[in-house]
Amino acid sequence: MPIRIPDALPATEILEGENIFVMTEFRALHQDIRPLRVLIxxxxxxxxxxxxxxxxxxxxxxxxxxxxxxxxxSHEATHVSAGHLETFYRTFEDIENEHYDGLIITGAPVELMEFEEVDYWEELCRIMDWSSTHVHSTLHICWGAQAGLYYHYGIQKYRLPKKASGVFEHRLLKPKSPLVRGFDDRFYAVHSRNTDVKIEDVKAVDDLEIVAVSDEVGLYIVKSVDSRRFFVFGHPEYDTDTLKLEYERDVKRGINPEIPTNYFPDDDPTRAPLNVWRSQAQLFYTNWLNYYVYQTTPYDLEKVGE
Known part of the structure; x- marks a missing residue:
């Protein structure tokens, strides 16, 4: 089934080229069903x-x-044109009176700053507070997961001795959770972060449960007991070459980064990496959308958050 996005968005042409069903606005408006509304x-x-x-x-x-x-x-983006932002993006003032079935809060390259030092922290707090009454299910990714746990539960983040960058093996602590339905007992996932949250701090909060962990890099999936909030500490959305591009970027900056773990064959950055996390990543997003958004969200969006 399709994803409904603006026709002119750059992702449209890319996804259509991958044989992914992208629905035009015109066709979507003439279907007598209510699509899920997801805010990113x-x-x-x-x-x-x-x-x-x-x-x-x-x-x-x-x-x-x-x-x-x-x-x-409250933050001026410098890596994308103002025209792209004006055309395709909305601000909180545009949507604060609307309701959504799902919300995804991405990561951000601000891990080494204190949360309160981030220039858009107050705005992010407003959005996370608003999500409790206007969003049915919220997914926090990487730094977004750390920010969500800090804001909602007071859980601190800690700086790692070295960056967790690479592809790591994980295991399930809640194998019967619908969120990981179809996952292998051992699976691989991508991490790219300089900070962490301690497992014992999450365990100390009765409203949270840990779904999956890595013996090498710790937490991977955490969720609230009421299934309204989800926190993933890796990047299941990453493309095959995303870690490669990050590594090459840091080399050019003179940071002298370590080679991402278990990523390049024989740890040789000149060789093309293999994607061993794609299927598990797709299952994660599909399961979240199906079991925790579509299956439980009210048909009347105005009732979201009640």
Whole structure:
């Protein structure tokens, strides 16, 4: 089934080229069903790449999804044109009286700053507070997961001795959770972060449960007991070459980064990486949309959050 996005969005042509069903606005308006409304708060500097990655995952489900893109007004993006933002993105003032079935809050390259030092922190707090009454299910990714746990539950983040970058093996702690239905007992996922949240801090909160972890890099999936909030500490949306591009970027900056773990064959950055996380990543987004958004959201969007 299709994903419904504006015809002129750069992701449209890319997804159609991958044989992904993208529905035009005209066709969507003439179907007598209510699509799921999903809002993406895109905090990543590589906005077009992140849009495309997330929409690729959201599109591969038997559901019609209408996607709105949200940006922070208190931060000026420098890696994307103002025209792209004006054309395709909305601000919180545009949507604060609307309701959504799902919200995705992305990561952001601000991990080494204290939360309160981030220039859009107050605006992000307003959005996270608003999500409790206007969004049925919210998914927080990477730094967005750390920010969500800090804001909603007071859980601190900690700086890692070295960056967790690479592809790591994970195991399920809640294998019967619908969120990981279809997952292998051992599976691979991508991490790219400089900070972490301690497992014992999450366990100390009765309203949270841990679904999946890695013995190498710790937490991967955490959710609220009421299934309204989800926190994933990796990047299941990443493309095959995303870690490669991050590594090459840091090399050019003179940061002297370590080679991402278990990513390049024989740890040779000149060789093309293999994607061993794609199927699990797709299952994650599909299961979240199906079991925690579509199956439980009210048909009347005005009742979301009640």
């Amino acid at each position: 708060l895109n905090l990543m500097p590589t906005k077009i790449a992140t849009e495309t990655q997330l929409m690729r995952k959201l599109s591969n489900t038997p559901l019609q999804i209408q996607v709105d893109l949200l940006r922070t007004k």
